[in-house]
Amino acid sequence: MLTRTIALLLAPLVAATVLPAPVTAQSGPLRITISEGVIEPLPFAVPGFQAETAGAEQIAADITRVVAQDLSGTGLFREIPASSFISTPASFASPVAYPDWRAINAQALITGAVAVNGDQLTVKFRLYDVFTGAELGEGLQFAGTTGGWRRMGHKVADAVYSRITGESGYFDSxxxxxxxxxxxxxxxxxxxxxxxxxxxxxxxxxxxxxxxxxxxxxxxxxxxxxxxxxxxxxxxxxxxxxxxxxxxxxxxxxxxxxxxxxxxxxxxxxxxxxxxxxxxxxxxxxxxxxxxxxxxxxxxxxxxxxxxxxxxxxxxxxxxxxxxxxxxxxxxxxxxxxxxxxxxxxxxxxxxxxxxxxxxxxxxxxxxxxxxxxxxxxxxxxxxxxxxxxxxxxxxxxxxxxxxxxxxxxxxxxxxxxxxxxxxxxxxxxxxxxxxxxxxxxx
Amino acid sequence: MNKYLTASILVGALALSACTRPDRFGGGAGAGADGMGAGAGMGAGFDQSAIGQGGLGAGNPNSPEYFAQSIGDRVLFAVDQSTLSSEAMATLDGQAQWLMTNTDYLAVIEGHADEQGTREYNVALGARRANAAREYLISRGVPASRLRTISYGKERPVATCSDPSCYAQNRRAVTVIAAGALS
The missing domain is CATH 2.120.10.30 (TolB, C-terminal domain)
Structure with a gap:
C-alpha cells in the first residue's frame, strides 16, 4: 500500500521529424547558473500535454500542472499563462512555431504527450530553447502506472531543471x-x-x-x-x-x-x-x-x-x-x-x-x-x-x-x-x- | 493474586493522574499508548509484581500523591544549566527522605528543557538535569538501583506560553514515583 508500484523506464524518443540538437549549442541563452543567485526567473511555456489516447485528457492536464508547479516552485522559473499563448502545438510531433513563443517572451518551451493503456501510463516530452530555435537535449519518454502519475510529472520537471541549470533536480523525491x-x-x-x-x-x-x-x-x-x-x-x-x-x-x-x-x-x-x-x-x-x-x-x-x-x-x-x-x-x-x-x-x-x-x-x-x-x-x-x-x-x-x-x-x-x-x-x-x-x- | 490486583489498581491510578498532569509518564497520548506509560516505562528493568503501601491519597504521607504535592516532585533549573539550586537541593532532601521511608517505591526522574533550544541538544540537556537530581538523591542515601532517568527534551512542556515565566517551569526534573520493588 505504501509502495507505489511504478516501473519507470527512461528512454530517448526516436526522433521522427526533429533530430536532437547538440546540447552544447544551446548553452548560451537558455541557462541558469544557480550560484549567481537568480533575480529574474526564466519565463517558460508549457502547453497542456497532448492526450494521445481517449480518456487521457485529465491525467495529461494534471501532469502538465505538476511540471509547471515544480518549475515555478523553485523560484528560478516563471510560467507564462496559457491565456497569453498565440498558438499551441497541434500534436507532439508538430514543428514548433518559434515566432509565436518568442513574441510572448517564452525562453523555454516544454511540450509533452500522455498515453494511457489500462493502468499503464507513458509520458514523453521535449524541451526547446525558443530564442535559438532548437531543441535542448533529446525528447524523453517515461513509462509507469497511472497511480504514479505525479512522479511522471516530477521526472519531466527534473529533466527540464537539469538541462537548464546543469544541476540534478530534486522533484521526484x-x-x-x-x-x-x-x-x-x-x-x-x-x-x-x-x-x-x-x-x-x-x-x-x-x-x-x-x-x-x-x-x-x-x-x-x-x-x-x-x-x-x-x-x-x-x-x-x-x-x-x-x-x-x-x-x-x-x-x-x-x-x-x-x-x-x-x-x-x-x-x-x-x-x-x-x-x-x-x-x-x-x-x-x-x-x-x-x-x-x-x-x-x-x-x-x-x-x-x-x-x-x-x-x-x-x-x-x-x-x-x-x-x-x-x-x-x-x-x-x-x-x-x-x-x-x-x-x-x-x-x-x-x-x-x-x-x-x-x-x-x-x-x-x-x-x-x-x-x-x-x-x-x-x-x-x-x-x-x-x-x-x-x-x-x-x-x-x-x-x-x-x-x-x-x-x-x-x-x-x-x-x-x-x-x-x-x-x-x-x-x-x-x-x-x-x-x-x-x-x-x-x- | 491479591498483590497483582493491588498493583494494577495503583498503576491505573497513576496513569489516570497522568491524564491531568501531562508531564507525568510522558503525557496523555504517549502514556495511553505505551500501554499505560508508567507500566511500560518501569517495565524496562524493574519488577512490578510486588507492592507495599496500600493507602492512597494526598492525606497519606506514604502515598505518591503526598510525595508529589507536599514534598514536591520537581526541581527547576536556570537557562541551559543543570546545576542544582539550594532550593532544589532542599526539595531533593525531602524526596530522599520519603524514598528511604517508602522503600517499596521506585522513581523515574524525568529531565525536561524549555522550547528555546534545538531538539536533540535538549534531549541531552534533559538527561543531564535528570542525572543531576539522581546523583543528589544517591548522595543522600537512596539506592541507585531504585532510580532511573529519562529525558523528554523540550517535547513535554507543562507551561505553554512562550515567555520566561513558562520557560522557567519547563526547565525541570520531575521525580515520578512508581509502583514496584527491587527484584
Missing amino acids: RVVFVSESGPKDNRARRLGIMDYDGENRQFLTDSNSLVLAPRFSPNGDRVLYTSYESGFPRINLLDVASVGRRQITTVEGEMAFSPRFSKDGGAVIYSVSTGGNTDIYRTELGSGSHSRLTSAPSIETSPSLSPDGSQIVFESDRSGTQQLYVMPASGGEPRRISFGEGRYGSPVWSPRGDLIAFTKQNAGRFHIGVMRTDGSEERLLTSSFLDESPTWAPNGRVLMFTRETQGASGGPQIYSVDISGRNLKQVPTGGFASDPSWGPLQQ
Whole structure:
C-alpha cells in the first residue's frame, strides 16, 4: 500500500521529424547558473500535454500542472499563462512555431504527450530553447502506472531543471517527517512520509509513543528515528515499503537518540546518554559491533557525515555553549568550526560536500544558516521565533526545516528556502509537522 | 493474586493522574499508548509484581500523591544549566527522605528543557538535569538501583506560553514515583 508500484523506464524518443540538437549549442541563452543567485526567473511555456489516447485528457492536464508547479516552485522559473499563448502545438510531433513563443517572451518551451493503456501510463516530452530555435537535449519518454502519475510529472520537471541549470533536480523525491497533533502540552507525534511538495502524505507509525528526528537511508528504503515506544528513548529502524520496524541494539546506556545512517546505509551513528553525559557512537547494522567516536564529559550529538564518508560534523557544548565541530569519521580530535555570536546546533553536511547547514540561536531568535565546511562564509538564510533542523534537497540547492510559531496555540510547520535565502515557503503538510528528512531522487 | 490486583489498581491510578498532569509518564497520548506509560516505562528493568503501601491519597504521607504535592516532585533549573539550586537541593532532601521511608517505591526522574533550544541538544540537556537530581538523591542515601532517568527534551512542556515565566517551569526534573520493588 505504501509502495507505489511504478516501473519507470527512461528512454530517448526516436526522433521522427526533429533530430536532437547538440546540447552544447544551446548553452548560451537558455541557462541558469544557480550560484549567481537568480533575480529574474526564466519565463517558460508549457502547453497542456497532448492526450494521445481517449480518456487521457485529465491525467495529461494534471501532469502538465505538476511540471509547471515544480518549475515555478523553485523560484528560478516563471510560467507564462496559457491565456497569453498565440498558438499551441497541434500534436507532439508538430514543428514548433518559434515566432509565436518568442513574441510572448517564452525562453523555454516544454511540450509533452500522455498515453494511457489500462493502468499503464507513458509520458514523453521535449524541451526547446525558443530564442535559438532548437531543441535542448533529446525528447524523453517515461513509462509507469497511472497511480504514479505525479512522479511522471516530477521526472519531466527534473529533466527540464537539469538541462537548464546543469544541476540534478530534486522533484521526484520524498520527505519523511514528524506529523504532530493535539495541544502543545500533550502533543501526539507520528512519522509521516510525503512527496517533496507535500502530496501523497502517509503515516509510517501510529501516534502511541513519542518519535523524534527521522532520517532517510541514503537510497530512501529505510528510516532511522528516536522512539519512546519502550518507555525510554531508543533507536528504531523502519522499512519504508513494509512499514516493519525494529529496535537497534545500541551500546549500553540510559538513552539512545539522534541516529543517522552511514553513507553505505550499513551502520548507524548516534548519541547515547549515560550518567548525564552524551557521546557519539557507531554501530554496524550487520555485525552489531560498536565503536565509540567521542569521549568527552560534555554533550556531543547531532552527527552528520560528509558525502564522501570521511568526516563527521556534530555539535558539542565542550566550550560552554553549543558549537559545531568536525572530526574524522572514525573518531579523533575534533576541530571547532563555528565561532560567530550565539549557539550552533543540528549541523547537516550538504550532499554536494561544499556547505554545512545549521541552526543558530542568537539574541532570542533562531536562524537556519549555511557555512563552508571550515566554518568560513557563514550566511544566515532565515530568522524567526524558532527555526531548526535543516535538511538538504538531494541536489544541495534547497533546504527544508522546521519553523515553530510561539505561544500556547503555536506549532511547527515545514518550510523550504534555497541556499541564497530566497523562495521561502511553507510545505503543505495538512497540520503541524516537524523534523523533515529529505530523501534521495527516486530511481 | 491479591498483590497483582493491588498493583494494577495503583498503576491505573497513576496513569489516570497522568491524564491531568501531562508531564507525568510522558503525557496523555504517549502514556495511553505505551500501554499505560508508567507500566511500560518501569517495565524496562524493574519488577512490578510486588507492592507495599496500600493507602492512597494526598492525606497519606506514604502515598505518591503526598510525595508529589507536599514534598514536591520537581526541581527547576536556570537557562541551559543543570546545576542544582539550594532550593532544589532542599526539595531533593525531602524526596530522599520519603524514598528511604517508602522503600517499596521506585522513581523515574524525568529531565525536561524549555522550547528555546534545538531538539536533540535538549534531549541531552534533559538527561543531564535528570542525572543531576539522581546523583543528589544517591548522595543522600537512596539506592541507585531504585532510580532511573529519562529525558523528554523540550517535547513535554507543562507551561505553554512562550515567555520566561513558562520557560522557567519547563526547565525541570520531575521525580515520578512508581509502583514496584527491587527484584
